[in-house]
Structures are given as C-alpha cells and as structure tokens.
Amino acid sequence: MNKTNSKQIFLYFSWIVSVIATLGSLYFSEIREFIPCELCWYQRILMYPLALILGxxxxxxxxxxxxxxxPMAVIGWSISLFHYLEQKVPGFAAIKPCTNGVPCNTEYINWFGFITIPFLALTAFTLIIIFMLLIRSPKVK
Known part of the structure; x- marks a missing residue:
C-alpha cells in the first residue's frame, strides 16, 4: 500500500470515529434522555465540528x-481525561465543581466498572489523535 492510500485510510478512520462519537452522544442525550453536564458540552463542542471537518x-x-x-482533538482529550478523573478518582471532583444542571461526576453508564461516557469520548479523541499523527507530513529537504 502506498503512502497516499494509508493517509487516506487514516483520514477516513478519523472521520468514522468522529461520526460514531457524535451519533453516540446524540443517542445518549436524545434517545436515552441523559442530560449532558457542563464538561460533556465542552467535549461535544470540540467533537461535533470534527465530524464535518474530517468528512x-x-x-x-x-x-x-x-x-x-x-489542536481540537488534544483539547477535547484533555477535557475528557479531566472529566473521567472527576468521575473515578475520589476527591478529584472538588477541584472544579459543576455549578449548572447535572453534576459532572454523575455516571449515567458504567460498563465493566470503568467505561463511562467521558471514557468513550476520551477513547474517540485518542483514536483521532493517533490517526492524525499517522498522517505523516512530507519531509522538507
């Protein structure tokens, strides 16, 4: 496989991940009726445009x-990591309490004891970052 084909595949996979993440968040809020917390909104603000831009x-x-x-994926990754730590590390939530609506340490899902909605977002941002890094820029001579 030549370099252009592998770059195209990494770009395509990044787009698919962003679309799945976007649809997943919409499923949780619109179908399951989970109310997003403040940190969830920040993650959405960074993920939703990626589906369009990458497409x-x-x-x-x-x-x-x-x-x-x-840059958008790294910022989203950082927010997702902070959000996940806020859910899973005792005492971490006291650093920045959410003031409006649902508390950010609420776990709507907890699959296998560690998979929460922020963990899913963290995974999506991680995959997008990895795929973007695998798209190597041509070396300048």
Whole structure:
C-alpha cells in the first residue's frame, strides 16, 4: 500500500470515529434522555465540528486538515481525561465543581466498572489523535 492510500485510510478512520462519537452522544442525550453536564458540552463542542471537518477532508483527500484537527482533538482529550478523573478518582471532583444542571461526576453508564461516557469520548479523541499523527507530513529537504 502506498503512502497516499494509508493517509487516506487514516483520514477516513478519523472521520468514522468522529461520526460514531457524535451519533453516540446524540443517542445518549436524545434517545436515552441523559442530560449532558457542563464538561460533556465542552467535549461535544470540540467533537461535533470534527465530524464535518474530517468528512469534508476525507472526500477531498485533504491531509493538511491535520493542523486544524489535532489542536481540537488534544483539547477535547484533555477535557475528557479531566472529566473521567472527576468521575473515578475520589476527591478529584472538588477541584472544579459543576455549578449548572447535572453534576459532572454523575455516571449515567458504567460498563465493566470503568467505561463511562467521558471514557468513550476520551477513547474517540485518542483514536483521532493517533490517526492524525499517522498522517505523516512530507519531509522538507
């Protein structure tokens, strides 16, 4: 497989991950009627545009999108990690309590004792970051 094909596959996988994450969050809020907390909203603000940006880039084979996607994914990853720690580490929630609506340490799901909604977001952002890093930029000589 040549380099362009592998770049296209990584771009495509990034887009698929962002679409699944977007649809998953919409499923939890619109169908299961879980009310998103403040940190969930921040993660959505960073994930939803990625589905559109990566979709356009995938169909245009635009590998330069990496410079736009990586900062958004890294910020989303950081928020997801903080949110997950807030749920799973005792005393961590006291650092920044959510003030409006649902508390951020609420666990709507807890599959296998560790998979929560912020963990799913963390996984999606991690995969997008990895796929973006695998899209190597051409070396300047």
């Amino acid at each position: 356009i880039a995938t169909f245009n084979s635009d590998f330069t999108v990496k410079k736009y996607v990586l």
